[in-house]
Amino acid sequence: MAKRIDVSGLTAYYGSHKAIEDISMTVEPRSVTAFIGPSGCGKSTFLRTLNRMHEVTPGGRVEGKVLLDDEDLYGAGVDPVSVRREVGMVFQRPNPFPTMSIFENVAAGLRLNGSYKKAQLNDIVEKSLKGANLWNEVKDRLNKPGSGLSGGQQQRLCIARAIAVEPKVLLMDEPCSALDPISTLAIEDLIGELKERFTIVIVTHNMQQAARVSDRTAFFNLAAVGQPGRLIEIDDTERIFSNPSVQATEDYISGRFG
C-alpha cells in the first residue's frame, strides 16, 4: 500500500523567486518523516511539491524529479489530479467544507471523483472516521455540519477525509499548530497508528513533536533572507536530536540559533 518517495535535485520557484534549491532525499514507506527548520526555509513549499500542490499557487513551478515508487510525478503526461489521489494532504488550519455535513465531508473525496453506492460509502466513512479516532465522538451526528465541531475534531475530520480516498502517502503541513495540547496528543497518537498503513511526511515547528512522532527528521535552513531554502541534513530522528552531523542542526535544536 504505502509507497516510497525519492526526490532528486528538486528546485521550486514562485515566479522568478527561487524558494528551495537542489533538494534530494528518500522517504521510506510506512514511516514518519518530520521536516523541521525556521519559518520561511521552504519546508511547506517542499511538502507541496510532493503532491503537485505547489503549482496551484500562481507562478509556482518545479525543476527536478520526485519518484513515487519509480514513477516521476513531474514526468510527461502525468495528471496532477491522479497524483493527488495517491498523495493526500492535511493542512495547517482545519478546513472542512462548510456546506457539507460530517458524513459528506468524509465522503467528499469519493463522491466528487465518481459514483459510489450508499452502503459502500457508509462503510468507507465509518472506517475512515474510526481510522481518525473520531467515530465515537460523531457517530450520532453525522448529518450535522462539520464546522460545528471543535478545532481538534475538525482537524481529525480533515484527516478522515484525506484517508478516505486511500492515498499511498499522507502529507501533513503543521497539522497541530492551531490545536491545544490534548487535541495535539490525539493527533500524534493517530499519526503513530496511521504509519502502519501510509507513508507520512509531517512539517512541524515543534521539535518535541518531531522527536515524539517521527522515525526520520530532515532539517531545512536558508543561508540568508531572500536566499532559497536548502536541506541541511536528514537522518534518524534519534541521531538528529542527540548527535547531528552538522553544526547548524545542533544550534537550531538546542536553541542557539543564529
Added chain:
Amino acid sequence: MSNALVTDKRPSTLRAASLPKWTPYAIAAGSLALGIGISAAADLHSKIQWGLIAAILFVLGTYGIAARVEGRRQAKDRVATSLVWVAFLVALIPLVSLVWVTISRGVKVLNVYFLTHSMGVVADSEPGGGIYHAIIGSLEQVGLATLIGAPIGVMTAIYLVEYGRGRLASAVTFFVDVMTGIPSIVAGLFILSLMLIFKMQPFGFAGSLALAILMMPVVVRSTEEMLKLVPNELREASLALGVPKWRTILKVVLPTSIGGITTGIMLAIARIAGETAPVLLLVFGNPFINNNPFEGAQASLPLYIYQQYSQSAGANAAYDRAWAASLTLIAFVMILNLVARGIARWKAPKAGR
C-alpha cells in the same frame, strides 16, 4: 483613620459627571419645539426650513449642554453621534415620503380587476382597465433577460476569479467596467440598430437582449466579489483530495457562495425591472395582451407608467393607474429582494452544532 478620610474626598479619576440616558431625546424634543416656534414667529412657510432649524439647534444644543456637564471630549463624541442621527433622518425622508405617496395614491385603483385586465378597450383618459398585459410583458422580458444575462455573468465571474490570468483577464475586467457605465438608452439603441439592419418590428425579446446587456456587468461584479470571499483553503482541500478543478468549482466553491451570488442576481433583476428606455425603443408598448415575447409589441410596467402619464392629457384616471402600477413594480422588486434574502439565509454555510 484620617488618612482614609483624605482618600475618600479625593475625586475619582475614573468617574465623571454624565448626562442621563434620556438627554438626547429631551434635546431633540426641545430643539424641535424651539425650531417650530422660531419658524412660526419668523413666518417661514417651508417645512424644510423648520426641520433644518430644528436639526441645527439639536446639534448645537447637544454640544453646549454636554460640554457644560460632561466636558469637551464627551461633547464632541455626542455631536458626532447626533450628526450621524441627523444624516440618517435626512436620508430617510425621501424614502419614507416616496413609499407613502406611492402607497396612498396607488391603492386607490389597485385591486384584483386591475391586476387581471388589460387596457385593450379602455381609452387612456377613461377610468377602468388594468395592467395585466404590462405584468405579463415585464415578467417575460425580465425573465428572458435573466436567463441570458445571469449565466453569462456568473460564468464570466468564475473565469475571472478561478482561471483568468494575464492580458485576457484584465481586458475582460476593463470591458465589464465599461459595460457597467453604459446608459440604458445606449444599450437600447445598440439593439435597435441591429433590428433596423434586419428590418424587424418591435418585439419583447429585443427588449430582453438590451436588458441582458445592462444586467451582465452587475452580475459579474457581485459574483466576482462573492467568489473571492471563498477561502482559498477550501479550494486547496478539495484539490488535495484529487478532485479536478472544474468539480472543485462546481461542488465546493459555488455551493459555498451560492447565497451571495443569488442575492447579486436578484439585485440585478431589480435594477433591470425598472428600466424604461430600452423597452420604449424596442418593445414599443401595446395596450392589448400579447403573451408571445418573440413576436409583436408588448407592454411592461415601467413603460406603462410612463405612457399613462405622457399620453393621457392629464386625466385623473390615468394618473391613478400610473401610481397603482408604480406600487405594483415596487412590490415586485421588494418581493424579489425578500426572496433573495431568504435564499441567502437558507443556503448560507451553517455553523450550528
